Amino acid sequence: MSDVQVRGVRYEVDRPLLADIDLVLRAGEMTALSGPSGSGKTTLLSIVGGLLEPTAGEATYDGAPTWRGTGDPRPEVAFVLQVYGLVPILSARENVSVALRARGVDPVEADEQALAALTRFHIADLADRQVEELSGGQMQRVALARGLCVGAGVLLADEPTSELDEGNRALVLGELRREAERGAVVVVATHDPAVVEACDAHHALDDGRLVDHTEPVHLAHTRFRPEPSASEAPATPPVADPVVAPAQDPAPRDDSAFRRPPAGR
Numbered sequence: 611m612s613d614v615q616v617r618g619v620r621y622e623v624d625r626p627l628l629a630d631i632d633l634v635l636r637a638g639e640m641t642a643l644s645g646p647s648g649s650g651k652t653t654l655l656s657i658v659g660g661l662l663e664p665t666a667g668e669a670t671y672d673g674a675p676t677w678r679g680t681g682d683p684r685p686e687v688a689f690v691l692q693v694y695g696l697v698p699i700l701s702a703r704e705n706v707s708v709a710l711r712a713r714g715v716d717p718v719e720a721d722e723q724a725l726a727a728l729t730r731f732h733i734a735d736l737a738d739r740q741v742e743e744l745s746g747g748q749m750q751r752v753a754l755a756r757g758l759c760v761g762a763g764v765l766l767a768d769e770p771t772s773e774l775d776e777g778n779r780a781l782v783l784g785e786l787r788r789e790a791e792r793g794a795v796v797v798v799a800t801h802d803p804a805v806v807e808a809c810d811a812h813h814a815l816d817d818g819r820l821v822d823h824t825e826p827v828h829l830a831h832t833r834f835r836p837e838p839s840a841s842e843a844p845a846t847p848p849v850a851d852p853v854v855a856p857a858q859d860p861a862p863r864d865d866s867a868f869r870r871p872p873a874g875r
């Protein structure tokens with residue numbers, strides 16, 4: 611098991627997009643990366659995974675830079691992309707199978723493993739449907755099946771629950787937890803306080819820099835949540851910290867499947 615080390619990373623295009631990023635992303639843990647839209651989460655994931663070359667500094671995994679000079683990620687790295695990156699005219703199973711074949715898995719075996727991966731996300735019944743016929747949430751789960759099926763050492767997921775209902779979010783968090791438990795570095799860029807809460811570590815970005823998130827966390831949808839009108843005002847005062855008490859669920863949620871394990875595991 612190896613951690614990802616991010617040291618002195620800066621990234622500029624026509625202006626600085628990331629500056630002074632120093633992080634350790636630990637193997638065996640789920641790490642949340644939060645921050646408002648445009649704060650640099652996707653850019654940082656891309657550098658961590660070797661899709662982008664940092665202007666300065668480096669990200670390393672297992673002692674070697676993740677940037678290989680080409681923009682092709684190392685085989686130990688898998689992404690679940692925000693825009694899914696699926697091939698619309700291929701079936702769900704084919705989209706997953708392609709990722710396995712690219713890593714040298716025999717085609718018949720790859721098809722079997724692809725079906726097993728879709729089963730993890732409760733979409734085995736959609737295996738032979740073309741991806742372009744699927745809903746956004748179904749596509750997101752196909753992308754998750756593809757990202758998680760390869761047993762990557764570094765799994766980078768960009769907003770992996772953005773299209774999902776609460777039940778499927780719990781399912782996905784449970785599967786990400788399983789990846790961490792087998793020793794992967796799991797990093798999740800997210801706006802969702804429930805996802806942050808399920809992670810072992812949390813780093814917040816604002817305008818391309820890491821910020822102290824012990825104060826109210828920079829989560830866009832909590833920051834910009836409108837004030838309730840007088841007629842909508844709750845009978846009891848709202849809780850001050852949206853991350854400590856993020857949800858106002860009417861019913862208790864069974865999140866035991868993805869809750870972080872107790873200390874000293």
Ligand SMILES: Nc1ncnc2c1ncn2[C@@H]1O[C@H](COP(=O)(O)OP(=O)(O)OP(=O)(O)O)[C@@H](O)[C@H]1O
Nearest residue numbers: 623624627645646647648649650651652653654692
């Ligand atoms: N190729 C590019 N050229 C120039 N600017 C870019 C490029 N890619 C991203 N940016 C800018 O970099 C900043 C960070 O973008 P990024 O996608 O990393 O943010 P994010 O935190 O992931 O946002 P979101 O939550 O909306 O997905 C934004 O201001 C964006 O406009």
